[in-house]
Amino acid sequence: MTSFLKEEYEKTSEHTAFYTGGDIQWTADGVQLLCLCDDNVKVIDVNTLSTIQVIGTVEDNVECDQIYTFRLSHCNTNILTAHKSGLMKLWDKDAGTLKKMWRSGHKGPVVQLAFDIKDENIASGGSDGNIRLWNLAFNTCTSSLRGAIGVFSVLKYHPDTAKDLIFGAADDTKIRSWNCKSGKECMIYSGHFSKITSIQFTSDSEHMVSSGRDRVLILWKLNEAKALKVIPVYESIEACVLLPPSFRIPNFKKKIGMEGIYIACAGEKGLVKIWNMQMSRLMYEQEHSLVSPALEEGGLAVTHLLLNEARNMLSVVTVDHNIIIHDLETFGCHKQIVGFTDEILDIIFIGKDESHIMVATNSCDLKYYEIESMNCQIIKGHTDIVLALANFPTKPNLFVSSSKDNSVRLWLCLEDNSIQCVGVGTRHTASIGSIFTSQTSNDFFASVSQDNCLKVWSVPSEISTYNQILKSNHTEVAHQMDINCVSVSPNDKMIATGSQDKTAKIWTEDLILLGVLKGHRRGVWCVKFSPADQVILTSSADCSIKLWSVADLSCLKTFEGHESSVLNIEFLSKGQQIISCGADGLLKLWNIKSSECKMSLDNHDGKVWSLAVSRNESLIITGGSDSKLVTLRDVTVERREKMTKEREQLILQEQELSNLLHSKKLVKALKLALRMERPLHVLKIVNEVLHHGNEKLIDTLKEINNTQKEILLKFAAEWNTNNKNCHAAQLVFNTLAPEIIRGDLNVPSLGNFIEGTLPYTERHFERLTSLLQDLQFVTYTVNCMQPHAVKMN
Known part of the structure; x- marks a missing residue:
């Protein structure tokens, strides 16, 4: 059974936010979008949604200078940005490099920027009601235009260069024009009574x-x-x-x-x-x-x-x-791009081949992604934030959603990949935080709400393409505090709920209470039935995961390792493993039998709310408060095969090394031992070479390349720490030192290398000096005793 266990998941892709609001521009060829994202401007490929360039990044340990606004030049080669620090910067769009930088001179933030039609001059409009005109060639301010009151909302050069006009509108709801050369106000256009x-x-x-x-x-x-x-x-x-x-x-x-x-x-x-x-x-x-x-x-x-x-x-x-x-010609939707999803609350796989995912974000709209390309469709229906999603294992193109609008909706994925709402249920009186579908059929689903009620809904036997009214068969006040989660057993005979009251409860399909699971110190965030055994798994805000027996309601095991609330859990490997995610941003893989955490991944910057596992468990997709969708792939088999090949290769190399040593082919043996990074074998070979004299070592080291010499130096530094092996180490240092001095051999971090070896070398020198002194004293004593012995005779 252990052969089925997962050992490692590897991140294959990450879909992050690229537009968080503010300015956005489209290049003239229609290939790229320039989007303001947090403190940077991101250049996005419209077709692949990949980030081509990031404008405004800073080096480490330097405070980030937030970009307030930006403008793309008419030739589409330069980007002008205005920053929180009062600086204005000109960037090369394609290279992402800074070309020029100067102070704006405004008393407040710069909120509007504009290029003239020739891209030779720029204008900056501030919150101080002033416009400053700049000559890009000399970085000089040519005019300061006054007259407007308040913060500028619009700033634009007239496209006819012969007119030399610039137009601006501020909080005083008037459009003003100025002459660019003289700086004089030309005309005032009064007609609006609110922000232009x-x-x-x-x-x-x-x-x-x-x-x-x-x-x-x-x-x-x-x-x-x-x-x-x-x-x-x-x-x-x-x-x-x-x-x-x-x-x-x-x-x-x-x-x-x-x-x-x-x-x-x-x-x-x-x-x-x-x-x-x-x-x-x-x-x-x-x-x-x-x-x-x-x-x-x-x-x-x-x-x-x-x-x-x-x-x-x-x-x-x-x-x-x-x-x-x-x-524009047909006004059909060509492409839908989601720049920022805010918090990702839930994710499910859709379709027989699981090629799509449905994502519930901090929005009333659902996001329907194609996994391979991350193309998105926006699905409308709910009138408030969608909180939870659940699909039917027996019918992968049918799923349900729940929302803060107190309703549940039944959705059908059609053959053309469009999504149709086919049912609506509105029996709850508060936000519906969790839903779960039947596992052996598509007859019902369960929902829990902040009204403390657990409801079981029936799914129509014949699903049409128009909104049907969904009926609630059973209702029960399940807990006295908010209910966070609900789950249906694999045989559809039991339902489990978890609540902020620190308990989980088990119910029959008719909502008759079977038992209460008590033991958590904080609210229960998630509850799941095992697909193979009569056990239930719960996770809590007390940072722990507990495994319970359905038969006697006893706690069988407790898994501790998360540093914050454990928000979501799933069984893997036919109930032998657990995958969990929490508010600490970690994803953990556990072995139930050994209670051991096999893997811990930190791919998120905040809470990980959602966790979706594909049917064959080869893919896991996580989402959280950082607006990231992270795709993970099971690489257990690949890693095992790689380790097997490496082990076989190692056995062959060891046999080859043994043969070379036996046949006294020391140069080849040395090269192989260095390639295998075996310091003890290398030491044995060096000592064997030294039996033939120091000159033999010099000749041998001439046969190896610089990379192998670097490895040999590293090994020699290790040998130098031991009195028994220092002789070989010092001879290696002595042989390679001239090459290092000449510059023929580059040693990475040479200073650190010398700093690490010098104290041991000095210690060996002092020890040998002391031994030589003792030897001289013994010799002197013996010589003094010889004349005395002669006289005695």
Whole structure:
């Protein structure tokens, strides 16, 4: 049976956050996204989602300088960043190297940056209401533009260089323009009554469109500062883009002479709308948006719109840090990217081949990932944070979810990999923290809630593609405190629950209490039935895991090793092993029979809430509070095979070494012993060589290469610590010292090597000096005694 036991899992991939909110830009070729992530700017490949470059990293032991905002140059080669320290830095995008750095001169943080169309000058807008213009060639401030009040929300150069204009809008809800050369204020555009979120210049350079949180779009005549059109859009607008003249959208064909100004905008409702500004007409409104509307009036849903003309695509960036890329012509969803998942609360495998995973994060939306590519679909349905997931072993494409919205939902994965909600249950009166499905059928599932109730739900025998009302067959007040977990036995005859009241309880399928497991000192976080034996496993906030007998409710074993709450546990290897994860960020593998921890992995920076094990136990995926999805692969068999091959190779080498020694082929034997890193065999060979004189050792050492000489020096340092072997060590040092002095032989950490060998060498020298003195004294005594002996005769 021990041959089935796992010994080691190895991390194969790690999916981490790359966009945590703030600025985001799309390169002109549509291949890369630049995302603000914590204190850095990450350059992401849109197709593979791999991080190509990280801008703003610092060396060790240097305090991190947080990036407030950044801007990509029009030529897509440079990135300008503004930092918490007041510094502004210019970076090479592809190399990630710092090119220039200077102080902004603002009295507060820099919140907006802009490049002119030639990338020769830049502008910085601060929270102090000032704009400073900079010449990049000389790093000099050419103008300081005043007049605005408050923090800048928009800053943009006019694309026509002949006009030499820069536009900015701050908290005073007015758009101002300044002359870049003279620094004088030109015009003030008054019309908005709330924060201005975007300004767009038309291709004729004569008009401007602005959007704001006051629920209007305004078309301006630039040279007159006149509002030509004020269009009410009935929602707070956070982002808008000007569509190119040749654009196409569904159900709309531009007629000849309809080359008007078209704006795509999005805001609190989460829908993309396209307006003809000159006709004040809504031309297109998105249907079936993947973006949830804001929870309250005036809240955020969409934060950015990014247009890529090269690919004819529009990206919608949401407040949940999701990036949804649409094909503009069909407005179909081309790709969904999750930039930051926040806390990962639960994970399950989906499908017969387990090629996908479903992830519950700190969001009302589910994330449906393809494991190989980590492409994601956002699944909508719940109205509050999803807390738990569970799949049916007998029907891998059917699973259930529970949420803070007090409901459970039954989901079906269709053949085209789309997910359909097929059932909803709303009998609980509080958040549903855990669910578990039947193991031998797909007839029922159990749920527990903060209302202290345990419920058993029936699954419809015929599952249709529309939401059915799920019925609760049994309900029981199971504990007097919050219930953290529920589990169903492998034969579907028993149900176990664990609670903050420090106990776990065992119930029949009809919710008749069979027994109470008492022994934990803190709340029970997880409970699982063994797949093979009549035992139950529990984990607790007291940092321990306990194994209980179902028959007499006694505690059989306690596993201690975690430094914090043990949040999740699973049986492995047909019930012979345990895998556990906890709030200490550790993943541990235990052998039940020996109570030994075989493996401990530290892949997370915070609590590890979720743990998913594939059916054949070859893959484990973990997720936690650090927004990481870590994939681990079972490498036990590979390691055993590798160790077997190494052992066989070692036996062959030892036999070869023995043969070489027997046949007195000392040079070959020395090379082999050094390659095998056998210091005792090497010492034996060196002593054998010294029997033929010191010159023989010098000739022998000429036959080995520098790498082998370095190993020999390391061994000689070990021999030098012993009086019996110091003679051979000192002769090796003496033979190789000239090569080290000439520089022919490079010794790693030469200073440390000398520092380690010198005290022993001095000790051996003192000992030999003392022996020589004693020998001279004996000789002197013998010589003195010889004349006296002659006289006696």
